[in-house]
Amino acid sequence: MTVPMSGIPLADHAAVYATLDRAGFTDVWSSEVNGTDAFTPLALAAAWAPGLRLGTAIAPVFTRGPGLLAMTAAALAEAAPGRFTLGIGASSPVVVGAWNAVRFTEPFRRTRDMLRFLRAALRGETVDEVYDTFTVRRFALERPPAVPPPVQLAALRPGMLRLAAAEADGVILNWLAADDVPRAVAELGERRPGFEITARIFVCPTEDAGHARALGRRLITSYLTVPAYAEFHRWLGRAEVLDPMWRAWADGDRRGAGAAVPDDVVDALILHGSPESCREQVRRYADAGVDVPVLALLPTPELAAGGAAALGTLIARLGRPDTDGS
Structure with a gap:
């Protein structure tokens, strides 16, 4: 289920998470547009609903710097070890540019670069790299998660779908009908072990x-x-x-x-x-x-x-x- 629920204050979501758990829901996934941020509702779920998996769908790759996004993901992975999936994506020109005052340029390359940085940083590696869209100098997480979270990639068309299959731990689909799923899945081709398709x-x-x-x-x-x-x-x-x-x-x-x-x-x-x-x-x-x-x-x-x-x-x-x- 996507959280938070409209009309329910975050402070009252403990009951919502408990109801979802009792009803057989396995996961809660957040979004990030102009409501809550992607991480706060999941941090509450980490404490209030230890039986639920958590995921972001999605955290934009433009609106946080590489180090901050890695730290935020690592903190949630530490709070919910083995239960958190980081979903990232390009977002949109309105969210990135009009609302967050960041230039929305080269979304495919920015997403690819952030994916590569995050996978290395969340493994606890020191990252010293010149990427196509940003440069990171000797960044290492002080508190790397004991269980690095899977990183899923939001994808629509073939280029991003193939990138997800080649380098991410899963793909996040959006705004498609059930009959559209086979076409998107076909573009993934061969996938990494444990690869998940989220929609x-x-x-x-x-x-x-x-x-x-x-x-x-x-x-x-x-x-x-x-x-x-x-x-x-x-x-x-x-x-x-x-x-x-x-x-x-x-x-x-x-x-x-x-x-x-x-x-x-x-x-x-x-x-x-x-x-x-x-x-x-x-x-x-x-x-x-x-x-x-x-x-x-x-x-x-x-x-x-x-x-x-x-x-x-x-x-x-x-x-x-x-x-x-x-």
Whole structure:
């Protein structure tokens, strides 16, 4: 499950983590856009939920210096030995440039360089290296983790997917349908031992299809108009069906862009229906090759009306059917 949960203060997440654990969820994964940072919710989970695995999806490679990112990852790996996975990625020009005042240049090479630096630093090595996009002089972690965390790489198109397969411990997929997974997996080719495929999956567990599709259209027009995601979906074969959305967006017609997204595209990318139906739809990702399907829970009318009690019931219904959530 993606954490933190919307509308629940971080100080109240101990109960959320306990509910997820009881419901059979194995992992909690954070994100980092403009809400919480990627590490604080996981640090709380490390202390409050010793049975859960932890992961970042993702920590951007531009917004922290190499040494700081290594120290932060090492600290969390020390707090949760053997339970933490560091997921990194390029992020986007808005997050990096507009919000963090860092130049978003050469994202592939920056990501590759950070991946290589982190793998060496987290093994406790002294790094003295001139990379293509930055230089590190004699950096060594004072507290290298006893169990170096796996490093996964967020990837969309072939170049980054192949880099993940060649040099990372796993790949993080995002904004794709279950039917898209085989195409991404095929680009990975031969993988390192223990390599994991993680995917963030947007889930809106409500039988109010109108609500789910309206929310889905807003998300799709917000994300899939970002150049990297637009190119990703062209590569996946959606150019023809999404071209009307892209044209309307480029013309400044936000309402028209949303209206141009077909229902079947929304339904493929934003899972909705009863919690049990959503759980079965998520299973299709696992059947297609995803090792770690990570749900990103979207707001529903039922959650808005029912509050924390409704969230607890929902988590239990989304979890493993052999658990009672009690």
